Amino acid sequence: MRKITFLLFATSILTTIFFLTACGNDHPADQDADGPVLSGDDEIDQVSQRLAQDPNNAELYALRAEIFYEKNSYDQAIADMTAALSLDSVNIDYHHLLTDIYLDYFRSRLALQTMERAVAIAPEDIDSWLKLSEIQLFLKMNQASLASIDKVLRIDPQNALAFFFMGKNFEEMGDINRAINAFQESSEIDPEMLDTWIKLGQLHASIDGNLAEAFFDNAIEVDSSSTIALSAKAEYLWDQDNPQAALELYKIAIRKAPMDEKSYYNAGLVLLELDSIPQAYQHFTMAIENAPLYAAAYYYRGYASEVMGNTQQAIQDYEHTVRLAPDYVQAREGLDRLKK
Incomplete structure (x- = not known):
């Protein structure tokens, strides 16, 4: 399953694509009269040499983009993904990879526009709608995010992640009761979703501390090694004026993740x-x-x-x-x- 991530970004994908495609022949084949220009990185250069022999291979551009991405060379990764999409503009996996690159490069608006194109190309692709909803959520586009979630639930009414994002939107909008209901629905569909139990604990702590601890315990039961779950319960206990109990949980978290x-x-x-x-x-x-x-x-x-x-x-x-x-x-x- 394609990775779903989020971070914040800016500017315009259309400008980037226009510029890179306009540069056309200067871009990714990376070759001169004597062959490809080598970077000194064996992994990248192997793909570059293959591209020199097959300059219209979209998969090779995407492969090299992924390598650049893993090495945090975002500009080069974006350039290669733009070339891949110019050769295969309907490949949804390419849209997802380019979105992930933009997200990690703090280019949220470009990521948003990339996923908007993806859902236009493949309107039944649940992963694309979920990723679009998540980006919209981080950009505070709550109504748009809820609309994307609605698209998911029309395709898959039992999608736990869709209900989780719905809860996050309602939480940001200040509608705590609807947020709790959405998180509760998510937990019933997928009881193993750790973050859902943590959110239920945190929201109940804000309105009814008596119920919160049980939700944090459910999170720890799902993954007893999770420092996130342990720390969430510790923070709750600390807020409940029980610092000694909080300290014991932090010590457990330290032992599990030193x-x-x-x-x-x-x-x-x-x-x-x-x-x-x-x-x-x-x-x-x-x-x-x-x-x-x-x-x-x-x-x-x-x-x-x-x-x-x-x-x-x-x-x-x-x-x-x-x-x-x-x-x-x-x-x-x-x-x-x-x-x-």
Whole structure:
């Protein structure tokens, strides 16, 4: 099944396609009088050499685009996908791959337009409607997203992911009761959908804390190794003024995923609240070791150092925070406080 993803993007696919196709013969065959221009990457160059022999092969352009995409070479991937689509404009898989590239390259409007073309070409393709709905959801086009979901449910009335996206739309629109109903329908169709149980727990926590914990437990039962499910329940317990229980869940999450910086960071925050400052310092240090650019972890490690009276370490961490995030107000305030 084709990957369904989302992120935010901008600009216009038509401009990109016009420009790249207008460049025509200069683009992807990558050859001069002596043969293809090689990049030095064996995997890419092998496909380039094949393209030099077969320059009208759409599959080869798509293959090379996927390799470029995996290597985060987005411009080259987009150029190759444009060439592939110019040769095979009705290939839905190509539309999905180009959309994924645009999404990861922060080009949401281009991704949107690509999927709009895909559903126009294949109006019965459920994956395309779902991906279009998800992109519309992220672009705050809630009514359009719900309309796309309606298309899915006309084809497949028991599509759990469609009901999940419906719930997300209603949640964003502030209609919590309809959101809960949609998520509930999704969970009944597919009880193994982890995110649905988490959303039900979070929404019930916002209106009725007595029911929320059971939904978080269902999520953990679906996947006991999921740090997302464990952290969601921990956050709920913390909000319910039970930081010790929250801390135990964060510790479980750390044991299951020792490279997950977020669990160390959250555990550190709970430890600060519990006045276990040295332990909090250690957890923030582990978060930093796993994610050296984690500005908030530097700030709170600095704060822990300040509380323990280690002024020099606190200043170093506050300064590092500001280097990573110049607008981090609390870190600047900490520096002003300590330097004065």
